[in-house]
Amino acid sequence: MPPFETIYHQYFRFVWISARRLGVHVDAMDDVVQEVFLVIYSKLHTIRDPAALRSWIYGVVRRTASAHRRKQRADQETAEMDTFTIAAPGPHEDAEQHARLLLLGELLNSLSEQKREIFVLVELEEMSVPEVAAALEIPLNTAYSRLRLAREDFETALGRRERSTVRGVSS
Amino acid sequence: MKRSTDKPLSSGAAQLVRAGRGVGPPGGSPLDGGGPTQADRDRNFDAISQRIAQGSLPDVSHVPDPSALPSTTVSYGTMGGWIVAATLGAGVLGGLYMLSGERDLAPTNGSASPSAPRVEKLEEAPREQGAKAPDATPSSTPTSSDMQARGQSAAAPGATPSEGQGASVPHSSASPASAPPSSVQPLPISSQPATEPSEPSDELAQEVALLSAATSALRAGRAQETLNLLHQHQERFPYGALSQERRSAQAQALCLLGNRPAAEAVLRTLSPSSPLTARAKRACNLE
Numbered sequence: 001m002p003p004f005e006t007i008y009h010q011y012f013r014f015v016w017i018s019a020r021r022l023g024v025h026v027d028a029m030d031d032v033v034q035e036v037f038l039v040i041y042s043k044l045h046t047i048r049d050p051a052a053l054r055s056w057i058y059g060v061v062r063r064t065a066s067a068h069r070r071k072q073r074a075d076q077e078t079a080e081m082d083t084f085t086i087a088a089p090g091p092h093e094d095a096e097q098h099a100r101l102l103l104l105g106e107l108l109n110s111l112s113e114q115k116r117e118i119f120v121l122v123e124l125e126e127m128s129v130p131e132v133a134a135a136l137e138i139p140l141n142t143a144y145s146r147l148r149l150a151r152e153d154f155e156t157a158l159g160r161r162e163r164s165t166v167r168g169v170s171s
Numbered sequence: 172m173k174r175s176t177d178k179p180l181s182s183g184a185a186q187l188v189r190a191g192r193g194v195g196p197p198g199g200s201p202l203d204g205g206g207p208t209q210a211d212r213d214r215n216f217d218a219i220s221q222r223i224a225q226g227s228l229p230d231v232s233h234v235p236d237p238s239a240l241p242s243t244t245v246s247y248g249t250m251g252g253w254i255v256a257a258t259l260g261a262g263v264l265g266g267l268y269m270l271s272g273e274r275d276l277a278p279t280n281g282s283a284s285p286s287a288p289r290v291e292k293l294e295e296a297p298r299e300q301g302a303k304a305p306d307a308t309p310s311s312t313p314t315s316s317d318m319q320a321r322g323q324s325a326a327a328p329g330a331t332p333s334e335g336q337g338a339s340v341p342h343s344s345a346s347p348a349s350a351p352p353s354s355v356q357p358l359p360i361s362s363q364p365a366t367e368p369s370e371p372s373d374e375l376a377q378e379v380a381l382l383s384a385a386t387s388a389l390r391a392g393r394a395q396e397t398l399n400l401l402h403q404h405q406e407r408f409p410y411g412a413l414s415q416e417r418r419s420a421q422a423q424a425l426c427l428l429g430n431r432p433a434a435e436a437v438l439r440t441l442s443p444s445s446p447l448t449a450r451a452k453r454a455c456n457l458e
Contacts (some may be wrong), residue, residue: 012207042234090252
């Protein structure tokens with residue numbers, strides 16, 4: 001098993017982004033990220049299967065973010081759970097790519113929270129469904145079912161978007 | 172990483188998904204609500220190092236081990252099991268309480284009760300527990316090599332115990348000065364994987380029986396026997412309903428053996444506000 005420092009650098013971005021996607025406000029990111037890595041540090045010696053690490057880490061992020069959100073329940077942060085922010089295009093990013101990302105963000109925001117979570121983990125983070133099922137602590141069949149529905153919703157939203165675009169162009 | 176059955180995404184959807192995978196400005200995908208910068212990475216690493224050096228670690232007793240992840244859905248669910256645990260555990264709690272030399276009735280403070288699922292405890296107050304961790308002020312910030320040692324501490328002799336360790340602890344020959352307070356030995360792998368769920372009430376009854384035997388041995392001053400029994404409990408019920416009681420008893424047994432650094436390390440894995448912690452500290456004269 002790699003030392004903690006290696007794991008930190010390997011998973012820092014994943015932890016950060018996952019926490020943001022789970023609705024942690026940017027001002028609280030440091031607290032949440034530190035909490036997550038302290039848990040990882042404390043449990044590092046129990047890791048037997050490095051292949052299970054990422055889904056386990058996601059589970060830790062999820063719990064920590066949930067605890068954080070509960071503390072801030074009355075705040076406006078819950079609204080941010082539905083928000084995927086698209087950064088301005090980078091210097092090496094063409095306009096077409098940026099447009100795709102904008103559309104992707106829009107479609108993801110149209111999904112329910114549960115469906116978006118599994119869609120992002122499987123499709124964007126490329127985690128396996130069993131990994132995601134473990135991370136979310138749901139039965140495997142539920143994970144497959146939820147993913148199927150998420151894809152259907154995503155495709156439906158995409159089709160709707162394409163049709164509205166076509167109508168806009170033709171009118 | 173392969174999906175097994177589902178209908179693949181349409182080409183348009185797949186194209187969008189590919190666009191969102193790991194491309195974009197340095198520090199993260201543009202689709203992440205603001206990816207971290209190098210400054211974020213460095214700042215947090217420094218803060219984490221500092222908290223580790225201070226021994227300000229969160230309570231992780233309720234966090235499943237990575238290797239145990241798939242089985243945790245079984246063990247967290249049944250409130251009935253927790254209720255049974257609370258009922259059956261009363262005898263053990265009473266026994267542990269008596270070990271502190273106090274003869275009045277054990278308080279029914281929630282933090283001493285196993286009636287709340289541990290996942291809830293994590294979600295409610297992980298940071299506070301870590302922030303209040305007492306008595307752990309190592310003199311230096313852990314270096315990269317310290318952390319490496321931590322990560323590779325599975326075979327390190329002299330490691331002091333931390334969360335959930337059983338009787339392997341007293342085999343340590345470490346001096347307090349040489350062992351980082353947070354270094355740990357590996358948890359023993361459960362010989363009874365939780366993938367084979369059994370009746371919660373049966374398991375709880377077995378937990379209670381083991382803990383009762385251990386507390387009896389502790390009351391009789393048989394510290395090594397206590398640790399052996401607690402080790403059995405740790406192996407069979409690594410995330411059992413009475414794991415906090417186990418660690419409290421562990422700490423007291425370690426004190427009896429004169430291994431105060433190890434006892435303190437075990438106590439740091441308990442909530443500082445828990446009556447179990449207070450009692451163990453009193454028994455160990457650690458207050």
